[in-house]
Amino acid sequence: MKFLNRIFKSIVSLKKRTAIIGGLFLVISTFLITARLTQNELQKVLSNVQKDLNSLVTIELDYEKLLQSMYSGGLQADKDVLNKELIEKIEHSSYVKDFSVSAATQLFTQYSDRTPKHKDKVPGGIIEPSNEIEIYDSNDPELAKYQLEIIEGELSDDTKEAYPILVSKKYAEKNNLSVGDSLNLDFNSGFEEEKETLKKDGIITGIYELATNNPRPYKENEEHLFFSTRSVLKEVKELQFGDNTPLMAGFDKVKVSLNDPMDTQKFLNELDANNNKYQQVAFKSSYDQYKTIQSMIADFSSILNFIQLFLILFALIVIGLIMLLSLRERKYEVGLLLSLGETKYKIVMQMFLEVFIVLVVSFGISFALSTAVIAPQASEIINEQMQSSMKELSEENGPSMPRGENYVEDESTKLKTDVSVTRTSFKNSVVASSILFLLLAGITCITTILPSLKIVKKSPKEILSNNE
Known part of the structure; x- marks a missing residue:
């Protein structure tokens, strides 16, 4: 004490x-x-x-940069193509778990309206395709652009003679179609007087219905929305544009799921994402925000x-x-x-x-x-x-440029x-x-x-x- x-x-x-x-x-x-x-x-x-942090990486054309390059006269046709070469790199990458590709082109069928429009403004008028064909190659909702349920059949690429097509339930009911029916695919568009013959015989291999949680523009276009395979879309683009394939004629977007999100930078380095070849391509991932x-x-x-x-x-x-x-x-x-x-x-x-x-x-x-x-x-x-x-x-x-009402942002x-x-x-x-x-x-x-x-x-x- x-x-x-x-x-x-x-x-x-x-x-x-x-x-x-x-x-x-x-x-x-x-x-x-x-x-x-x-x-x-x-x-x-x-x-x-x-x-x-999620494992998703999106690779898509940066349309804002493309427009800026176009306005400035600096757009180069040999750059930024999301082509087969890039898809093969992704497919063989050890970092990739799964991926899907998006691309679209417009077409007519035997059920389409071929009435020329705007004759008063354009000689011969303009023919506007009534349907759109998209790639659907993943059942993973995170990778797929659309969320859909295949009601009947499947999207098969077994046959080379006919183009496999997945049509909506609404389209099938309207035109009384079922799996196995043929569909005449016409990829012509533009001025009626300049029309060329670009037709293929397709076959309906499946019928689908879009999930209700799809964005409004997708649901509104459901009746006229077809799906096909990556190889079909690639061939169509080559038919339409020939040797002078513009940038937008390739794939629109590639969505990749990686095994480990922490490998994102290694994956992008493997693709050579910083190369000048991809000046107008946007590589997006949550890893960028994380960094x-x-x-x-x-x-x-x-x-x-x-x-x-x-x-x-x-x-x-x-x-x-x-x-x-x-x-x-x-x-x-x-x-x-x-x-x-x-x-x-x-x-x-x-x-x-x-x-x-x-x-x-x-x-x-x-x-x-x-x-x-x-x-x-x-x-x-x-x-x-x-x-x-x-x-x-x-x-x-x-975005620095305004978006239209049909624009759907991928978040x-x-x-x-x-x-x-x-x-x-x-x-x-x-x-x-x-x-x-x-x-x-x-x-x-x-x-x-x-x-x-x-x-x-x-x-x-x-x-x-x-x-x-």
Whole structure:
């Protein structure tokens, strides 16, 4: 009891030193706790984003860049073609789990209206195809452009003589068609007077119905929407355009599902996505957003790491200097205690506990202040910065040209995670703060015990006779 009384009397009597060390611990602890809690929450955000990261990559023509190149006269026909070569690279990639291709062309059938339109404006009029044929090559809703149910038959590519066609239930009922019926496919379009013969004999191999959750433009066009295979669409495009195939005559879009979303960059490098050949092709994935968020969090974490390191070194140096000067002034007290038979161990423990008690009180105040006031404010500031950066990124990558009412945006490669720092739970705050407390206790131990040992190792006579 006398030992503890002596400690508390020393703390009270050395008011100036106690106030300086207490204030120092208060400031350092507050900033360290705030930095650590914020850093933990940032890592939690990054972890949640990584969990939400999907494995989809879309490769599509960037029509905005194509239009800009067209207007500037810089459009080159040998670039940006999403062709068979690219599809083969994707098909043979070890990173790819599955993929689907989108492409479309318009056509007539024997049931189509071939009446020329706009004769008053265009000599001979314009013939507008009444149907559209699209690729459907994946049953995975994340990869397929359309979500449909095949009611009867299937989309088969077994025969080379006839083009396999999947027609809608509405079209089949309207024209009294069933699986196995032939369908005359005419891919002519444009001016009636310039019409060329581009016809193929197709066969209905299946009947489908679009799911109700398809976008409005798809549902509205369901009756006139056919599906066929990739090879059929490729052949049709070659028939229509011959050797002078324009950019838009290739595939419109390729959607890829990777085995591991973290391999996205390796996959794009394998495709040589940064090559000049693909100047007007957009490679989109949620990994791009993840990398942006990761970069922002890494920047914040680096700043917080620097602050923590600086504060720890500052505490080590300043507390060490304060204790060194304080113990110099208390040599006479140490010498007297030794002369009165006090053990060296108790004297050293007294010096340590005097500072340690101040640390405990200051740290308790800092913990309450940080968790209740400062850490939430710091999180709010960081959230504002992150949301601002994400908004700028969204505006930068967003459409610069107006979209028509039939435009359907593909949001499958967008992250849906809430990128914001939340308040740390009390339990996690205690755990994180405990580590910091042990660190500061260690600094206290080093800066008090080492100088004290240097003094008490001498005899009482040496200490009291030393005039330093």
